Amino acid sequence: MKSNIGGIDRFLRIVLGLLLIGLTLGGQIGAWGWIGVVPLATGLVKWCPLYLPFGWSTTCKRQ
Template sequence: MQANVGNIDRVIRILAGLLLIGGALTGAIGAWGWIGVVPLLTGIFRFCPAYLPFHWNTCEKK
């Protein structure tokens, strides 16, 4: 599994995931906030399966 999520994309995903999960835990946004697990995990593992069919890669070129 090759990384396809760059640094800026990674930070945005992790923050968005944490905000959604935090909102779900506090009851501010309801149960749908648990969808934040998806961006959180894709940010942590630096891999997004949704990028594969489109051949997208936000990692810096080497």
């Protein structure tokens, strides 16, 4: 499993995931906030399965 999530993408996914989970636990939003587990998990493992079919990658390409 090759990494396809770069630094900024990873940071934003982790922050968004934690924010959604925190708001859900705090009772600010409904159960749909548990969807935050998805961006959190993909940010932590640095791999997104939805990028594969499109050939996308946000990692830095070194020359």
